[in-house]
Amino acid sequence: GDSVTQMEGPVTLSEEAFLTINCTYTATGYPSLFWYVQYPGEGLQLLLKATKADDKGSNKGFEATYRKETTSFHLEKGSVQVSDSAVYFCALRSGSASKIIFGSGTRLSIRP
Amino acid sequence: GAVVSQHPSRVICKSGTSVKIECRSLDFQATTMFWYRQFPKQSLMLMATSNEGSKATYEQGVEKDKFLINHASLTLSTLTVTSAHPEDSSFYICSALRDFTDTQYFGPGTRLTVL
Numbered sequence: 001g002d003s004v005t006q007m008e009g010p011v012t013l014s015e016e017a018f019l020t021i022n023c024t025y026t027a028t029g030y031p032s033l034f035w036y037v038q039y040p041g042e043g044l045q046l047l048l049k050a051t052k053a054d055d056k057g058s059n060k061g062f063e064a065t066y067r068k069e070t071t072s073f074h075l076e077k078g079s080v081q082v083s084d085s086a087v088y089f090c091a092l093r094s095g096s097a098s099k100i101i102f103g104s105g106t107r108l109s110i111r112p
Numbered sequence: 113g114a115v116v117s118q119h120p121s122r123v124i125c126k127s128g129t130s131v132k133i134e135c136r137s138l139d140f141q142a143t144t145m146f147w148y149r150q151f152p153k154q155s156l157m158l159m160a161t162s163n164e165g166s167k168a169t170y171e172q173g174v175e176k177d178k179f180l181i182n183h184a185s186l187t188l189s190t191l192t193v194t195s196a197h198p199e200d201s202s203f204y205i206c207s208a209l210r211d212f213t214d215t216q217y218f219g220p221g222t223r224l225t226v227l
Contacts, residue, residue: 036218045218098161098214100158100216104154
């Protein structure tokens with residue numbers, strides 16, 4: 001079945017460092033891909049999404065490109081801030097189904 | 113923006129009792145809602161898909177008689193954990209699929225602790 005694999009955390013970086021969180025997927029058909037963020041004590045929020053190959057999703061300085069050839073959707077940010085500390089989930093939704101399948105989540109901590 | 117609420121945010125109950133969790137879409141209609149369970153430091157696992165006016169669809173391995181879902185209106189779905197046991201302790205999250213869109217909005221979650 002469909003699945004999402006993302007790098008295990010926790011990831012700890014210093015402020016202004018470059019961030020990459022790897023995400024790969026397996027799916028039948030052409031899924032939509034998402035990154036969700038969960039800040040401490042809050043619910044999941046959609047961070048960005050891409051619905052077809054080569055699309056780039058971006059928001060709040062984060063970006064991810066839908067790579068069909070490598071079945072990847074890696075999350076990147078050029079300069080992280082303390083306020084980016086959260087848990088990040090990569091996810092996919094296949095075809096017309098509304099069910100979202102999540103990766104295991106990566107906890108990110110940013111040091112001042 | 114679209115908001116989904118859950119009530120209660122936290123609940124502690126004794127083993128053997130039943131607990132009801134509500135999920136409401138506050139400013140939009142949602143024919144379809146989803147219930148997830150999140151274990152500590154783990155991902156969200158889909159439990160069931162709730163459709164207004166019809167029976168919920170449960171994922172493999174989820175006991176439908178234990179986790180009762182009712183979606184009585186276009187803005188409300190409820191999850192009742194029946195005869196709760198300590199292993200049911202978890203973080204339960206709902207999401208609502210806004211009608212006529214493909215966008216889901218997540219609630220803040222309910223932490224259930226069964227003593």
